[in-house]
Amino acid sequence: MTLRVGLLGLGYFAQFHREAWGRIPGATLAATADGDPAKGADHPDLDGLLDAGIDLLDIATPPPTHAAAIRAALPRGLRAIICQKPFCTSPEEARAVTEAAEAAGVPLIVHENFRFQPWFRTMRAALDAGRIGRPLSLTFRLRPGDGQGEDAYLARQPYFRTMPRLLIHETGVHYLDVFRYLMGMPDGIYADLRRLNPAIRGEDAGLVVLDYGGGARAVLDGNRLLDFDTDDPRRTFGTALLEGTEGSLRLAGDGAVTWRRFGTRETETLLHARDWPGFAGDSVHALQSHVVRALSGAGALENTARDYLEVIEMVELAYAAFEARTRLPLR
Structure with missing residues (x-):
């Protein structure tokens, strides 16, 4: 089954996410969202992205947006959420969304690609x-x-x-x-x-x-x-x-x-x-490929949010x- 990926944010570094998703077997970039009309996204906000039938949300927006985006996505039955670093705005906020994701049973991975x-x-x-x-x-x-x-x-x-x-x-x-x-x-x-x-x-x-x-x-x-x-x-x-x-x-x-x-x-x-x-x-491609493989049952996820709290x-x-x-x- 091919994972349908939704990319939130089309800023400078998100372009590496976007390009890499186009080269990963088992995944396809199904939709994008960004509030800047000049970026040419498919949707202007997260709601439109979540309504596009995606399986995996890739958050590539600044830290102040992370917690709200993760919480909005958790009830949508996604296979997983990837979130860029720096992860959230404080240790307390990061811990709270980690616990919320665990309670919802949704794997939350921090995009730490180095x-x-x-x-x-x-x-x-x-x-x-x-x-x-x-x-x-x-x-x-x-x-x-x-x-x-x-x-x-x-x-x-x-x-x-x-x-x-x-x-x-x-x-x-x-x-x-x-x-x-x-x-x-x-x-x-x-x-x-x-x-x-x-x-x-x-x-x-x-x-x-x-x-x-x-x-x-x-x-x-x-x-x-x-x-x-x-x-x-x-x-x-x-x-x-x-x-x-x-x-x-x-x-x-x-x-x-x-x-x-x-x-x-x-x-x-x-x-x-x-x-x-x-x-x-090509570390962005390597991380995203790792997530796709792990979700298909080939190995355990690295950089889960719980692990990244360390x-x-x-x-x-x-x-x-x-x-x-x-x-x-x-x-």
Whole structure:
């Protein structure tokens, strides 16, 4: 049975959703909705979309719209709802709609696609195969290079300029989820955040350190004003190094992942660089395909709303740790 998908919102990032749905077996984009007539949507609002006989609602609108849209869709007998991140406007609101979806028996998935980027899936497979032994250090250097000057973010996502929380809430959240995917939940978090561009409201640089009981550390070193060695900064957004007792994994700016055995200099390429369609290694397509497969019975859903509450908890603790100027325990 082909899933009929309804896409709510046709803004900048929704175009990646729209394109990806057109390439996924077992699903078809049946209808779209957006309040801006210039976007050319099939319907002007959510009601029209829900009346179009859809099976799955894909919400690609800003966080203030999420809770109302989810609650309106729950009584409609949908197979599932996917909602973009940042998920809702507060931990309390996210928890409330999660509980409402569970009570209604409707799977609710957060569209957190960075863990579906092929380089991070490759790293996870190498970890599972024991290729680096016990992981002890993971670092991601976020360097999109789009945050300099008076016109920062205006061309693509101008709302970034007025967000009171930017680096961690909007962007770093991706890597907190990736760290959780690769290393598990940490025991504590420390953060040092700062605003470098006075033209914006929120923080645009900083360090977030996750510590683990076994002595491992994961570090997000983020700076939106700086770039890195790549032909396309929006492919990987930065570089990564995952080190263990028996080897290390390195992500380069072209999307290649290499493995080096401990004590040697020779490397093996586990994922070769290539031209990926869609967004950032075709991760939107990968996430949406995963949802379609899971709904057909092929595996369990990742990034359910209940599971994603842990990521929201990590984000909030990072900001609290920065305000307290100390490491804070997660539990």
